[in-house]
Amino acid sequence: MKFERRSLKVNVYGEDYEITFPTVKQSQDYAKSVKDIDDSEATGKLLGFLDGLGLPKKVSEDMESEHLTQIVSALVPSQKK
Secondary structure: OOOOOOEEEEEEOOEEEEEEOOOHHHHHHHHHHHOOOOHHHHHHHHHHHHHHHOOOHHHHHOOOHHHHHHHHHHHOOOOOO
16 A cells, blocks of 8 residues: 545635645644634634645635635545434
8 A cells, every 4th residue: 555645726716725634643633722612713723724734824814614614624524424
């Protein structure tokens, strides 16, 4: 088997970005950072998480919520079925 880092290429309002898929450690760290905090703080943590993956915070702050949700869903698919 051979594994290589994957990325999600997105075009946000005319600009191209390459967002890496989070590692297990990055996902765990993010989950810990949002545990037991209110929604307003959670949004900031999410934007910081995406910034670390390659989507600048300045860009994600100006995105429509639904567009941001689509990116998050592509990067971290729901485990619930």
